Amino acid sequence: MHCATGASNTCDNTTSPSPVRFGFLLPRAFDVLDVFGPVEILQALSRQTHLELVLLGRTLEPVTTEPVSNAMNRFNSSFFPTVVPTHTYADNPPIDVLVIPGGAAARSPDLGPEIEYIRKVFPRLQYLITVCTGAGIAAQAGVLDGHRATTNKSAWKTITAMGPNVKWVSPARWVEDGKVWTSSGVTAGMDLTFEFIKQKYDNGTAIAEFAAGNMEHVMITDWRDDLGFGARFNVTPQN
């Protein structure tokens, strides 16, 4: 059991209070579903307990999902929604959890402000969550060093090379290692989020099941069940 704030008589006091403030990092060209899959589920949780969403950008201007490189948009599509941050990295608002999405962002040569922010905030986080290739951004910041972690199986070689001191794990839908939770590609972030709610909130299992039902989503409940993507993308089993 965890400790929900104000519910100390029903919990194991060796663990920390349920997180309230979720910060999402919004680097340019972040993957939209890496962000909005978890946001959807946490929004359902926010109807059962008080939660606060913090969307973090370099400035308060809308952040675009458009890649920096034209080579990643060969057909000149205009299909890049923008999202409005609530805070800047410099604001440095209080957060309990930082969620780092992936996407083309993970391969950007221009992640300096994001990496600086991650390094600064990591020591005071209750939890760090990465989704998909967001693990590559966290790895570049060094905060996954020594931790067990996973990432998108279709991008395995590229992303794991960003963290030579990380204990990369496959097969895995997600991996928990203390305060560090990492998920596989995109939709795996949703299963990670459901598991996080189950473990960290009062009535978490009931809340997760209720939310998943409303979303008509069948939760993957075994972290080792990677739905075959490790094998499909020729990732050697490890850890």
Next chain:
Amino acid sequence: MHCATGASNTCDNTTSPSPVRFGFLLPRAFDVLDVFGPVEILQALSRQTHLELVLLGRTLEPVTTEPVSNAMNRFNSSFFPTVVPTHTYADNPPIDVLVIPGGAAARSPDLGPEIEYIRKVFPRLQYLITVCTGAGIAAQAGVLDGHRATTNKSAWKTITAMGPNVKWVSPARWVEDGKVWTSSGVTAGMDLTFEFIKQKYDNGTAIAEFAAGNMEHVMITDWRDDLGFGARFNVTPQN
């Protein structure tokens, strides 16, 4: 086979060109994943063919996902991202497909401008897509009348009551009926979108499978496979 624009020698000319312009309706309190699930997948498609995203609001101000009613936010959470429209309903930009999301929006008493816009644009659409309880918004506009359609099984009675002249279908992950495609709850919109790509674009099956692999998503490929949610929510099988 469909007809990709400019590829008339390889297609069945009884069908129409592949859609280029996708408009997403953004009523207040729309469900974020109803929008960003399909956007994620279409963004992958937009790297293989030219696509344009149109985000439609009443004004160009960011649209909030916050419910109008405080009763829907009992714990005073602040967990409501905003999304920036690219166009207003009054702009009436050219679109080939209109996607209508659900969420608390579907139960809003203040949908006048959305309903007016849907009625106006429907006759010139190639396709109408609804996700989750977005079918309720389309039903209120009358554009589902006479069509086979489905919606979220956990909200079945409320939403189907909005369209007494709609031929509601269950079990169904999604339903295709001519130009009208409707999906079940939230994540079903992603499976609908994959199927839409398979049917409507050159190399659609390969593009869908590639995108699903990158997302580590296992596509539901049988429209009748509702993953048991109809039975779970006591929906009587029909049509």
